[in-house]
Amino acid sequence: MPGRAAAERIRKAIALVNEVADGAGDEEITPTEIAEAIRDCLELKEIEQGSNVRKYLGEALDAVSDGMPADFVAMTLYAALGALGESRPEL
C-alpha cells in the first residue's frame, strides 16, 4: 500500500527523536541521522496526498537544524503523521 511507506518513514523519524528525548542510552543518535530520516520522508511522492504533510515535515527539519528540543521535533512529526492519516484513514 503506497501510503504505508510514508507512514513508516515518518514513524522511523519519530522513533529516533523519541529515543533522544527518552535518553534510552543504547544508541547514540545524532541530529544528522534525524535530519536524514526526515529527508527520506520528504523524498516520497505519497506525502503530497496529505495537504499539510510536506509543510510539517519541513518544519520538523528546520527544528532539527535549529537545535530545537526533541519533544518539539517529535510533536511536529506527529502532526505530519496525523495529516497523512487524515488523507489515508487506514494508516
Added chain:
Amino acid sequence: MKSAEGRGRTLDEAVDAALIELGESRRNVDVRVISEGHEETVVEVSVIDLTAAPAVAAGAQGNGKADVARSLVEGLLKLMGVRAQVTVRTGTDPITLDISGRDLGALIGWRGETLRALQSVTNVMVGKHLAEGERVIVDVERYRQRREHTVREIALRAARQVKMTGDAITLDAMQAFERRAIHLALQDDPDVGSSSIGEEPDRRVVVGPRKPANG
C-alpha cells in the same frame, strides 16, 4: 498500601496467587519480583492506591512544576473534549502525570502512539517551566507502567532461558523506553546481559550470556 506475597512455579502463577489473595485484577496492581528460580517464583503484589493520587496532587503545591503540568494537561484534554482526571503520581522522578477516566483507549492509540504524542505536546507546553533535561512523563490508565512491567517480565523470562540454554535471544522490536526497561532489569545480572541491534523502528534487544572478563 495493601499487598500480598505470591508463590508459584512460574511468574504468572505467582502473580495470580497473590491476586486471588488480594481479590484484585492485574490492572490495579504493581508487581515486584522477589526471587525467581527453576522451582519457584516469589512476587510481591501491591494494590495501586488511586485514592492517594488526588491528595498528593492537591498537596503538590510545593511542587509548582507538577501542578503547572497537571493544569496544562487538564486544559488540553478539555479542549480535546476528553473527560478525564489528571493527577500527579507520588514519589516519582521525573514528574509523572496519570490520566484516568472512562474509555481512554483513544488517548493511548496504536502501540501507545497517541499517548506518546500527548507526552511530546505536554513537554513542549511545560518546557519553559522545567530545568534543562527535566521531563514530564504522561501515562494513561497506567498503560506505560503496565507495559514497562510486561517487558521486565519478558526480560526476566528471556534471561532464565539464556541461563538454561546458553543461547542469545532476540526480542521483538520495542520502543526506546521499553528497551531501557529491559536493560535496567538485567543490568545487575552477573550472567546475562542485553544489547540493542537494528534500526528504528525495528530496533530489538538481544539478551545473551555475558562475556567473561579477560584474564
